[in-house]
Amino acid sequence: MTRRATVADTVRVAAGVVLPTLAGGVIKRRPRVLAMAERLQLDRSAIGVLRGLHARYGAGPLVLRVPKRSFAIVLDPGDVERVLDHTPAPFHPATYEKRAALNHFQPRAVLSTRSPERQPRREYNEIVLESAHQLHSLAAPAHVVVEEETKQLLDGVTELDWDTFNITWWRIVRRIVLGDGARDDDEVTDRLAQLRLRANWAYLRPKSRRRREAFRRTLDELLDRAESGSLAAKIAATPAEPGVDPHGQVPHWLFAFDAAGMATMRTLALLATHPRQNAQAREDLDDPALPYLRACVTDAVRLWPTTPALLRESTTATSWRGDQLPPDTTFLVFAPYFHRDPESVPFADRFEPEAWLDGRASHYPALVPFSDGPGRCPGENLVLFVTSTMLAQLLRRGEYRLLAPRTLSPQRPLPATLDHFGLRFAYEARSSSS
Numbered sequence: 001m002t003r004r005a006t007v008a009d010t011v012r013v014a015a016g017v018v019l020p021t022l023a024g025g026v027i028k029r030r031p032r033v034l035a036m037a038e039r040l041q042l043d044r045s046a047i048g049v050l051r052g053l054h055a056r057y058g059a060g061p062l063v064l065r066v067p068k069r070s071f072a073i074v075l076d077p078g079d080v081e082r083v084l085d086h087t088p089a090p091f092h093p094a095t096y097e098k099r100a101a102l103n104h105f106q107p108r109a110v111l112s113t114r115s116p117e118r119q120p121r122r123e124y125n126e127i128v129l130e131s132a133h134q135l136h137s138l139a140a141p142a143h144v145v146v147e148e149e150t151k152q153l154l155d156g157v158t159e160l161d162w163d164t165f166n167i168t169w170w171r172i173v174r175r176i177v178l179g180d181g182a183r184d185d186d187e188v189t190d191r192l193a194q195l196r197l198r199a200n201w202a203y204l205r206p207k208s209r210r211r212r213e214a215f216r217r218t219l220d221e222l223l224d225r226a227e228s229g230s231l232a233a234k235i236a237a238t239p240a241e242p243g244v245d246p247h248g249q250v251p252h253w254l255f256a257f258d259a260a261g262m263a264t265m266r267t268l269a270l271l272a273t274h275p276r277q278n279a280q281a282r283e284d285l286d287d288p289a290l291p292y293l294r295a296c297v298t299d300a301v302r303l304w305p306t307t308p309a310l311l312r313e314s315t316t317a318t319s320w321r322g323d324q325l326p327p328d329t330t331f332l333v334f335a336p337y338f339h340r341d342p343e344s345v346p347f348a349d350r351f352e353p354e355a356w357l358d359g360r361a362s363h364y365p366a367l368v369p370f371s372d373g374p375g376r377c378p379g380e381n382l383v384l385f386v387t388s389t390m391l392a393q394l395l396r397r398g399e400y401r402l403l404a405p406r407t408l409s410p411q412r413p414l415p416a417t418l419d420h421f422g423l424r425f426a427y428e429a430r431s432s433s434s
Contacts, residue, residue, distance in 0.1 A: 002323045003057050010065040013073060016049040017334055021309055027101055027255070028196035029262075034419040038405070043308075043336045044416035050075060050337040061320055061331060070329040077344060077366035079320070080333050083312050084373035088118060091312035093375045095330050098311055100203035105195035105212060106255070108248035110378075120241045125249055125378040128234050134289060136382050138176070141229035143389055145175045150393035160400070160425040162265060169261040169390075176386065177253060179227025188222060191215040192254055216247075223247050253379060259306035260383045262420045264390055267293075267300040269423050270351045271391070272400040273408040277351060285392050293388035295353035301369035302361075303351065304418050305335040310371060338366035340416055349413035401426040 005013070020042040023033050037043070053062055053075060060075035074080055083091045094114050102112035110121040130136045153168040154160075170189050174182040182188065192215055198205055226236035231253070235246045271278045277296065284292040310333040318325050342348045345364055347355055355361040370377040377383070394400070402408060404424040407415045 002063055002325065003060060004063045005053070005057070005065060007065050009053060009056070012049050013053070013064055017046040017073075020046060021334075022200075025197075025200050026309065027104075027199040028193060028258075029421070030200075031419075031421040034417075034421060038415070038417045038419040038422065041415060041417050043340075046334065047337050047340055047416060050334060051341065059321065061325070063325065063329075070326050072325060072329055072331050074331055074333045075337075077338060077364065080338060080368065081365040081372070083331050083333060084310070084368065084371060084375060087312060087373050087375040088115060088315075090314050090316045090318060091331065092118075092315055093312060094118065095311040095313040097202055097330070101199045102252075104199035104205075104207050105192060105215065106248065106251035107212075108245040109252040110249060111252055117243055120244050121249065122374075122378070124238070124240055124244045124246060128231065128238050128246075128249075129253075129379045129382050131378045131381060134381050135385060138229060138231065138234065139385060142176050142386060145172055145180075146386065146389045147393055149175075150390055150397070154394075154397050154427065154429065158427055159403070160427050162421050162423055165265055166261060169257075169264070172386070172390070173254065173257040173261075175230070177231045177250065177257070178222045179225055179230040179232050181225060181227055182222050185222065188215070188218045189254065191218060192251060196255065215251075219250060220247055223250065256377070256379055256383065257386075260387050262304075262306055263297055263301050263383075264387045265420050265423050266304055266418055267297050267387070267391060268394060268400060268425070269402050269408055269418070270300055270303075271296065271395070272402040272425060274351050274410050276410070277353060278395075281391070282395055285396060290388040290392055291357060292353060293391050294384045295356040296351075296391070297384055297387045298356045298369055299351060299353045302339050302367055303414055305339060305369060307371070308335050309333070310335060310368070333366075333368075335368060336416060338364075338368070349416075351410065351414065396430075398427050398429045401428075 020037060024030060024037055025033065050073070054060070057075070059079065061072035061079060062075055063070065063072045074083060087093055092114065094112055099112045102109065106112060110118060110125050113121050126132070136142070149168050149172045153164070157164070171183050174185060174189065178188070191211065195211060195215060198208060223232045223235060226233045238246070240246045271281055281292050281296060284290065312331045314325065314327055314329045314331070316327050318329070339345065340348045345367070361367050370380040403426055404422055
């Protein structure tokens with residue numbers, strides 16, 4: 001018989017896991033809600049809810065009592081591996097909820113595409129983003145962009161906060177993706193931000209075709225320039241099968257780079273409060289691949305997933321330990337539950353970048369900071385290059401002391417929720433002779 005949660009437990013999941021995640025803004029984060037979530041440590045409460053379900057019902061997946069839907073929450077690490085490894089069949093990433101949200105601003109991007117169009121779009125993303133290569137062919141010009149913008153960011157400042165950082169971050173992103181001429185073109189990313197705020201409401205708010213088309217026209221104009229040294233130039237030089245819509249993939253890249261900015265600031269906060277890791281990162285600054293800083297970013301995303309809810313929708317009936325779940329079942333993998341379970345992961349609440357270098361992380365298949373399987377983030381290596389390069393530039397130029405929040409320390413468990421909007425650092429430039 002299918003394991004089915006009681007109505008009371010379904011309400012607990014809705015109130016303790018789903019609603020706080022949605023309220024924080026799945027597509028575009030809401031600063032006030034995240035500030036409250038950090039104060040209340042809502043992710044810790046959500047983890048507690050799911051641990052309680054696992055204790056009462058066993059490994060799962062556990063079917064929730066959702067009217068007119070088959071909706072299951074994954075509770076066992078091995079089931080995470082199965083769902084993600086068997087993407088897109090029988091577990092497709094373009095779920096009903098995901099398409100309802102993403103179609104507000106990227107209706108033809110791979111993540112919101114159903115089969116059979118998905119495969120050529122996925123392959124195109126992998127080619128342009130050079131998913132298989134640790135260093136993208138545009139690494140050299142991208143490094144120059146990061147170095148120039150980081151220098152300007154820090155010139156004459158004594159404090160660094162999210163608002164100041166974010167202006168610089170989007171200049172970097174626009175130059176890398178769209179070209180140097182788009183550095184100060186806030187219009188394209190502002191329009192995207194407005195659409196993403198609407199996308200937080202998914203099917204509860206009507207799509208604005210007028211705004212979406214205006215954003216697309218602005219984006220097309222910038223991409224058509226195909227400026228040398230940018231991803232726009234890479235797109236122009238990469239043939240695409242009919243129906244791929246190369247420009248239609250770019251909104252998701254910009255969306256993903258927003259999350260990368262969050263991860264960069266959170267990693268800096270960890271390095272500012274963890275002397276051992278800070279010292280190790282500084283020792284490795286001369287390594288062009290920056291493996292330790294890449295591991296630092298990866299662990300920051302593990303600690304505070306930028307995509308906390310991984311969704312898949314079954315294309316056929318599936319069998320689970322004798323239970324049968326019908327086609328069109330939506331499976332929810334709540335990443336913080338698996339990343340922060342102290343009974344499963346010994347370093348759950350510690351900053352442990354070494355785990356991604358010494359092989360320990362591979363022993364825990366439910367640690368999926370960039371998702372996993374065939375649906376793994378195709379831009380992972382590019383994102384890790386840009387974030388680690390910026391962190392290297394930040395570390396080279398000075399010392400950082402975390403002013404807010406006061407909750408990060410190697411002497412106690414790290415908070416389960418960290419509001420990146422509230423991060424604030426004291427900055428002291430290093431002397432030229434040091």
